[in-house]
Amino acid sequence: MSAVVRVAVVGARGRLGAFACEMLRAAPGLELVAAWDSRDDWRSLAPRCGAQVALEATRAGLGFEHARALLDSGLRVVVATSGVSAEESEVLDRHARALGLGGIVVPNFSVGSWLLQRFAAEAARWFEGAEVVESHHARKHDAPSGTALETARRMNLERERAGLAPFQPATPEYDARGQVIGGVPVHSLRLPGFYAHQEVVLGAHGELLRLAHDMHGPAAFAPGLRASLRYASEACGVARGIEVALENASRA
Ligand SMILES: NC(=O)c1ccc[n+]([C@@H]2O[C@H](COP(=O)([O-])OP(=O)(O)OC[C@H]3O[C@@H](n4cnc5c(N)ncnc54)[C@H](OP(=O)(O)O)[C@@H]3O)[C@@H](O)[C@H]2O)c1
Structure with a gap:
């Protein structure tokens, strides 16, 4: 595994996605390799974009289906989008394990x-x-x-x-x-x-x-977002909750 985690952002022109892209351009050990929005055919681009992890930050209700598609493309996932239930997280967990992949669903990075x-x-x-x-x-x-x-x-x-x-x-x-x-x-x-x-x-x-x-602003998401991307880059199975990534970061 390379020391730098390569990241694709889905929903990159939205408020959270734009903040994540800006953060990724400055964060040591993380690299932004793709930034997609609703106008991009990201499902076709994902398998060959060179990312290890995709941050899903689109619209409430789309997170589950997008996360499945990203896993099917071979990417690990950080799902930020609201509305992914605990039951859906479990479905994603089983799906990711079957593919030898993983990630994390984080309803709030703060x-x-x-x-x-x-x-x-x-x-x-x-x-x-x-x-x-x-x-x-x-x-x-x-x-x-x-x-x-x-x-x-x-x-x-x-x-x-x-x-x-x-x-x-x-x-x-x-x-x-x-x-x-x-x-x-x-x-x-x-x-x-x-x-x-x-x-x-x-x-x-x-x-x-x-x-x-x-x-008061998205800066509050940065530590949790960085920890989640690093956690997801090596995850097997899909975890839920920022605490999993924070505990993992504190042990590193
Ligand atoms: N986990 C956390 O800590 C956290 C923090 C903040 C926000 N959120 C959640 O994250 C999501 C994004 O929040 P936001 O404030 O950034 O919302 P936003 O400003 O409305 O941005 C959403 C972006 O997703 C794009 N999008 C919509 N459908 C898409 C699709 N099918 N494929 C690709 N891109 C698509 C939208 O593009 P168009 O405008 O062209 O449709 C828009 O640019 C929301 O569900 C929000 O509740 C989570």
Whole structure:
């Protein structure tokens, strides 16, 4: 394996893809060899582009199918696109192993966002209810965000592990009470001025715990993105979650 990881970016003219291309041009040990968008016939170009890893950063809902196509082209994958479920990640894992390839599905590259999810999951067993408010720029194509769904899922899982029932939100029948995921109402704000923000509010009688994370620009994705590309370049099977790549980087 060469020391330099050669990378192709799918969705290169989008916000995340453009940031990744800029980062790759400056990152030691990583090299941008192809940058494709919706106008490019990337499925035909992928098998002979010389990349080891493809970063998939297109549109919510396309990540699973694109990742399969990239694996079929012989590339390992980092799937950044929102909306790839845990079940779809498992399908990709089996598919990659059958091909002798691998990669990682990373719903969020931010270290702070991952830590917020961990802390919220830990707190979930000690409170009587919890709600999530996620706020993003107005051009985001999905709501609730994949990150907020994952936060609610992890909180619910932690309660299940502790032998507790899911939270019972008050008055879930009203339209304005958010989308309820595993007993956690998730509320989405979309406005110019936001970048990516998440607050988890946990309540018990007489006290509230607020956990908040604010991202002001794509620079927050860089360490997780670099670690994911390096991890994917040698991966066998498709892992899920930034923690896998970060733990791998800390051992290197
Ligand atoms: N994992 C993370 O940490 C993270 C961080 C930020 C964003 N995201 C997710 O990553 C995705 C991209 O985000 P973004 O903000 O960069 O979105 P964006 O600015 O809308 O960019 C998406 C790009 O993908 C292109 N595209 C759409 N369909 C395509 C196809 N079939 N083949 C190739 N390119 C295609 C679009 O081209 P056209 O405009 O020509 O259609 C556009 O340039 C979203 O799902 C977002 O939620 C994940």
